[in-house]
Amino acid sequence: MSGVEVAGLVLGAFPIILNCLDYYRKSCEPLSEWWRFRTRFIEFADGIRHQEMMYNSNMMEMLHPIIQDNDCLADLVKNPNDARWSDGSLTTHLERHLAGEHERVLRIIQKMHDLVEELKKLLQIKDNKVDWIDSQSERSWAWHLTRIRISFSKGKYKKVNKLDSHNRTLKQTLGCSRRINLIEESRQTSPPVELFEKVRQHVGNLHNALRLAFRKCSLGRCRGHCSNLGLRGDPEVVEVNVLFVVDDARQEVAICPVKEHATTTAEIRRSSGKLPPTLPAQSISDGGIDVIEDLCSYLRRGRQLNFEPGVISDEDDRRFRLTSHNPHSTAAQTSSELVALSQLLEAHRWNHIRLPRNLRLEMAFHIASTLLQVQMSPWAPQKWSKQDFLFQTDSEGSFGVCPYLPQTYPSIRVDTIESDPPVTASEEDTRAALFAVGIITLELIFGHTIESCEFRGRYYGPDNKPNDHTDVCTARTWAKRVLSECGAQLDDVVRRCLDCAFEPRPNLLDKRFREAVYAGVVQPLAESLKPWKAVTPRA
Template structure:
């Protein structure tokens, strides 16, 4: 019953215990005034908790954790944050100490044959924790601290420029170009390995989890993905999702020829000394969900739940390449090596090692997770499965913005991220919980692995390249939009900052400007709402709104990406160069990350 991590989270436990004590039978109750004493204690604790809640609501907090209070005080009272936190922690420690002595243990109260013994035992626990002297001291301390906090002039304030700059500078110090370069190389190799492993004519959708903004220190060789496959074996024709942890390790290459077991054991040491170190990818997979396969970017209906497949155990150390499609269709329970996949074009030869880890083997909970597009969350669509309206709260929105900024830094110019970043490319996993939908903590970037029978996609152009102009819009793109990836990334940042889809922002802009524009111009703009030139004008106007909320740092980062305001020659402004990576991190990633970190709260819940 204790609310883990919440300030004064022990109070509900104490009140619950006191209610039980009050109901206990005692022949001497009238003499001891037990009911009156218990009621007074309960009321005093309740009032002190309510006083603190009232004070914290002034900061815009409700049932906060210590971390959330500290983040709010860092904004409103940066110079006194440590003193305020010390007082609040003292109050929390007092209540936790009382709860430890008062509340029943996890096994429940002791068993007594005689009701009198039971009542006496419970009353001794109350008296031990709430003796008159100790009780007066406890309430005196809580009342003093509550009164002092209330009279200190605590108030909710906007993020000051000094606080924002301090956090931005701390984030900038985290930049490590060697790590960034390693990640960019590893995601390229990872994609080549997966594509080589999917040597089939099936359609496989993928979701790359974006968690660099939330992991400190972030990993260079560990990646989390969710890959799909057609679940035809169960007869439902849906899509089976498999979540996988893929780790790129430097390991010794396996033996490529069959040898007898005695000779292998005898020559282990010599083989290890002779074989060069090679890079490999270890994959740990477990099933996520099932849903109907849709190649379009529309809403995704839900398919019936699919039971887990019974798969025979695989050899402990396979020595031949495997087909990843077979692994996805037959998820392995437990943990065992499944084989390896070569990375084409690598020198020296690199291989992908695959190890299965079905953490949710056959659980129906995994089958209830579904993919939700960012567009559905921004437009607050009704979820047909739960008949509830989906939405993102502030911490979630800017968490996605921070995740996307890191993703552009690490994935731009790779096959994982195309020339545009659309809302349908950004997904969340939604699980139907017992009471309300639960949204995944981190966003995912979608990527489709096309069947090998289909025509090969056109090679991707570097971020600094331009599309040959063939129309007025193309000429505008060539002259004004120097980087389509960063332009669409800026559009996504505007959506997350305004908490509106760009379609809604466009309609709002045209509606507000209709009275000031000449009638033919306004009518023309409304008749052609998706014109690239018009979208640039709409997006540029939103920078003013972002300066008001969430603030200057976020707005400047969006403006840089929208208009590609980066110093240096154009041919050097690509992620292939260290100077541009460093500039992008300092001017885009750091302020967006700081905006996210300065917002109290967590991304663990979904508001509907």
């Protein structure tokens, strides 16, 4: 029997004891000498009720970090027969939230269980009933002797005192564990994960600014403005590249948030609405920085002339500086194109291009980090897959290793726009995203897509077509080959992604979970690149 199951049994024991005591009271009250025992009996019953109250309070404190919904938590504590007490679903969460005191807490609960069982035996409670009171026949001397012995027994008070001592110890232990967890949660995150979170907030705000800037397109003939967000697994600052496609030509721009103390005079005038009417509406220059009103026209002009830095802002007046991105590889020239990862893998499979394993692993490293940089932002794909990750290639076969995520902004001239609804990632979404990263990592390790696995057909449905379980079964079978192919480090990365095997509950709002993903997936992928020590072309 598990410790958690014992905790549920203790919850159920208190009502049984109190119910039997109430039955005892009703049976004995008609007797003329009841007054002699009444005070001691009420004192004992109140002591049991108090221990039940303390124990219930301790259970709620213990389970509160796991079950956030107050009504659901109250229902669990009230119902000792709830399946969660016995199915093991609470055990792993308790081990995490009790900050190393898991076994001690369960030992205390076991002692309390033993005490309530001894109390039931002392009170002659069998099968949750007191059979010696049930008889309605004339009371025998044995009946009266039992009643007197139970009424005046000092043992039951000693057991209540022990219950009180264990309840207090349990409360102190839970309180210490909670404080330790609070300290752990308040600890500063590691620099890479902290930077990823800042990038995530930056790209979310940037999305709103780009949407606003493109909706002011003065041409009115643009069908849409394609913007491709470029991300790295090892960013040094809060800055991202965006590859804009304007009239089938590409303009890559580095975009970073503008700090308040760096705000220019023109930006202050623009945000306050006090711009001189003689200045052009689409761009106001002050100190060499343009405040961009019409991003579409700005990019067209920048492609024809030297690209000058500019600033865009969102409806909350957060500002972003645009500067020309100086590409590091031939893949970023105007002759390049964006190709989905699935196409690259197929081209590699048929020997149309060559993707060395070290470069494929570097691509996996950058892709895995995007989970921490764009999840819960408008840039996050609705359903993560290799189709969502684009890479720059050129006619000579050169390609970049950093992925791009596409976004298209419509051309609609409006004075006000509605904000996007808040983007959230449920536990199911998070598991699905990590599973997709696991499949992509498998594909990049072996150099071909999961659809081309020779054994995938084993997992088709009765109609001989893929179904919802096909990729799951194929991926798990495929993953068994990673250990012999690439070693334990990458085998662990794939396993963690496919199983979402991280200690914190899958929740990207929880920085402990983000730390776990970084330590278990992103960092090992980065370390797997070290043996090659390759100078990889940068996109």
